[in-house]
Amino acid sequence: MPCLNSLTAAVLASLVLTTACVQAESPPVLAGEFSSPPAVQASPQKPGSTAAPQPAWQVVESYGHDRRIFTQGLELHGNRLYESSGLYNQSFIQHVPWPAPDRAIGPLGQTHPSLVVTGGVQANRFAEGLTILNDELFLLTWRSGEVFLFHPETLQPQGKLRVSGEGWGLTNDGKSLIMSNGSAELRWLNPRNLKVRKRLEVTDNNGQPQANLNELEFINGEIFANIWQQDRIVRIDPDTGKILQTLDLTTLWPRAERPGRADVLNGIAWEPLSQSLLITGKRWPTMYRVKLRDAPGSLLAATKPNVTNNTAAPQALTKPVN
Numbered sequence: 599m600p601c602l603n604s605l606t607a608a609v610l611a612s613l614v615l616t617t618a619c620v621q622a623e624s625p626p627v628l629a630g631e632f633s634s635p636p637a638v639q640a641s642p643q644k645p646g647s648t649a650a651p652q653p654a655w656q657v658v659e660s661y662g663h664d665r666r667i668f669t670q671g672l673e674l675h676g677n678r679l680y681e682s683s684g685l686y687n688q689s690f691i692q693h694v695p696w697p698a699p700d701r702a703i704g705p706l707g708q709t710h711p712s713l714v715v716t717g718g719v720q721a722n723r724f725a726e727g728l729t730i731l732n733d734e735l736f737l738l739t740w741r742s743g744e745v746f747l748f749h750p751e752t753l754q755p756q757g758k759l760r761v762s763g764e765g766w767g768l769t770n771d772g773k774s775l776i777m778s779n780g781s782a783e784l785r786w787l788n789p790r791n792l793k794v795r796k797r798l799e800v801t802d803n804n805g806q807p808q809a810n811l812n813e814l815e816f817i818n819g820e821i822f823a824n825i826w827q828q829d830r831i832v833r834i835d836p837d838t839g840k841i842l843q844t845l846d847l848t849t850l851w852p853r854a855e856r857p858g859r860a861d862v863l864n865g866i867a868w869e870p871l872s873q874s875l876l877i878t879g880k881r882w883p884t885m886y887r888v889k890l891r892d893a894p895g896s897l898l899a900a901t902k903p904n905v906t907n908n909t910a911a912p913q914a915l916t917k918p919v920n
């Protein structure tokens with residue numbers, strides 16, 4: 599596709615992976631395109647406590663991220679980092695090696711062009727979230743009611759399935775696809791036919807529905823979702839829908855520092871090796887590796903002592919619909 603040919607070249611030429619420690623040094627390449635993330639996030643101190651509060655999250659590394667990627671989905675699978683980019687006539691998916699073999703050198707596309715694989719999306723489709731399950735890559739679309747399947751290595755189209763309503767974020771628990779649609783509802787879908795297995799309303803501490811759930815990541819039994827236009831990530835109990843914790847990431851890359859074309863935080867991936875999150879946003883120049891104070895799964899375990907944290911063997915759904 600014409601748009602992909604040019605876009606692929608652009609991506610190859612500009613994707614940068616660096617391991618600059620944000621506290622110790624500046625990124626060596628395209629320094630002007632990097633923001634300066636905070637080393638830590640301030641968190642409220644408990645009354646009566648004299649010890650310094652431990653931040654809920656902390657940036658430990660930053661990486662270059664192509665500003666032309668309108669990030670919709672982000673997921674690590676094996677040794678590849680997958681990302682989907684939205685907008686009509688511009689949508690695509692790609693994967694890059696992870697960890698990058700030369701992550702400290704610079705533009706990956708210039709040094710390892712063969713390692714960046716991109717796949718096309720029809721021009722009149724708007725790509726949304728993606729996830730990989732059973733050796734298939736599932737890509738949501740926004741309003742076309744379609745989920746496209748791709749080969750996870752070659753990114754060649756493998757078919758498509760129908761889904762009702764809008765598509766926003768996508769993840770999986772090892773058995774079912776889990777999708778958001780911009781409302782407070784999450785749906786568990788059979789990956790073979792997208793039939794709904796379970797619906798769940800996500801609610802805040804006041805019991806009110808939490809709308810605008812967007813990009814998703816299933817980690818150690820919890821569902822992480824970023825809230826559209828708020829630069830916040832909520833951690834959700836997949837059985838009750840209750841929000842276990844809200845991570846305020848408004849200081850990760852403050853809006854006041856963003857150029858006009860940069861959009862909202864969107865993109866959560868879990869890196870098991872380092873036990874940290876990868877977080878970026880739409881047209882963000884930076885991807886952040888973030889450590890959490892409360893390990894994924896720990897908040898769920900605190901509410902359900904019998905729950906074991908194991909991403910390889912997620913809990914069975916309690917109320918399957920089909």
Ligand SMILES: [Ca+2]
Binds near residue numbers: 768815866
């Ligand atoms: Ca994700």
